[in-house]
Amino acid sequence: MKTSDQTGSSETITSDEMRALEQAAIASGRVTGLELMERAGKGVVEAIFEEWPELVKDKRRAVVLCGPGNNGGDGFVVARLLEKAGWGVETFLYGDAKKLPPDARVNYELWLGRGGVSKIEVCYSYRWASHPVVVDALFGIGMNRPLPDELRNILMATLNCRRVAVDIPSYVSSDTGDLMCPWPHYTGQNQLTVTFHRPKAGHVMADGAQVCGKVVVKDIGL
Template sequence: MKTSGQTGSSETITSDEMRALEQAAIASGRVTGLELMERAGRGVVEAIFEEWPSLAEGERRAVVLCGPGNNGGDGFVVARLLSEAGWVVAVFMFGNSETLPPDARSNFERWVTVGDVADIELASQVDYAACDLVVDALFGIGLTRPITTPVLRDLFKTISLAEKPARVAVDVPSGVDSDSGLPPEGGSALRADLMVTFHAYKPCHLQDAGAGLARAPAALARHVVVKDIGL
């Protein structure tokens, strides 16, 4: 797996340590949760264009998959920024927008002034051969339970087998434990080409993917980038 520190730290921290850093920064008044989410979304878009410069040219199409937590909030920021850059963006959400955390809810509301949000079940109907990019902002770090929901398992398989779109995971591919680098036993994971994480690598980013591949073929991405979000 290829790693690039970019503007972030070269240290490695666990998901719990990352959340503690974010909470401490917010509690100190140095930054708000909304600012961190905006920086994360911008970091993802920067990393996409750094990895695939050709995607900055012409009319492009993206699918953004947003989850029920702050990772989903990052996804709404990415969707808005891509739309502002002239992309045609389709957003699908797993979960209920009414129960989103406050910062994620704010970015959901910003996005719906720009475009629609469809139920995740409809994402399986997308012609991925006509898409340039899929952004996985479903779960991110801290997931410890296996993903067994049939609609997600089927969607993961569909996207993982699609040849054309570049697949980008926000933090880690959904379904992968960011500390162990493995999907919890019996769970599915979504294949990625690029992982964009924040502040520092998580343990899975620096592991030999061999152990994980035995249980979830191609679950981890071939390339990971760390983006600084000012922590």
């Protein structure tokens, strides 16, 4: 696994520590949750263009898989910024939009002003070849249980695409690096993982070190 750390430190932190930092920053009034989400989405798009600079001029199509929490909110920011850059973007939501956290719901509605959102079930028969960039914004560091089989099958179908994970691939534990479902170890190829503030332990431990691909750390002002 290759790591590109733009914060000046390679020290890892846990998911609880990251959430505490975000909550403290918001509670202090220095930043809002929406601002952090916007910065995270911007960091993901920057990392995509830095990793694959040919995509800056060669406009492509992307699929963004959004989950039921704030990681999904990051995904809707990514979708909006890619669409603004001239890309064709399709988004899929796992879960009920009415139950999204407030900041994620705001970005869901902002995206609805630009494009549609399909239920994740539509992905089962999806033709991924025409969408070579797939963004996994399903769970991020919040995942602490086995990945549902239907989501594993969808993610497995994208292995020939350029894959971008927001924070950490949804099949990897952020704190231990353990796989949250059966997953082949060679699939770090064409995998870009964009995380925030500091690397997480799961990026460098156990199976996470093999499947996260290149890990880029973006500063979001914490």
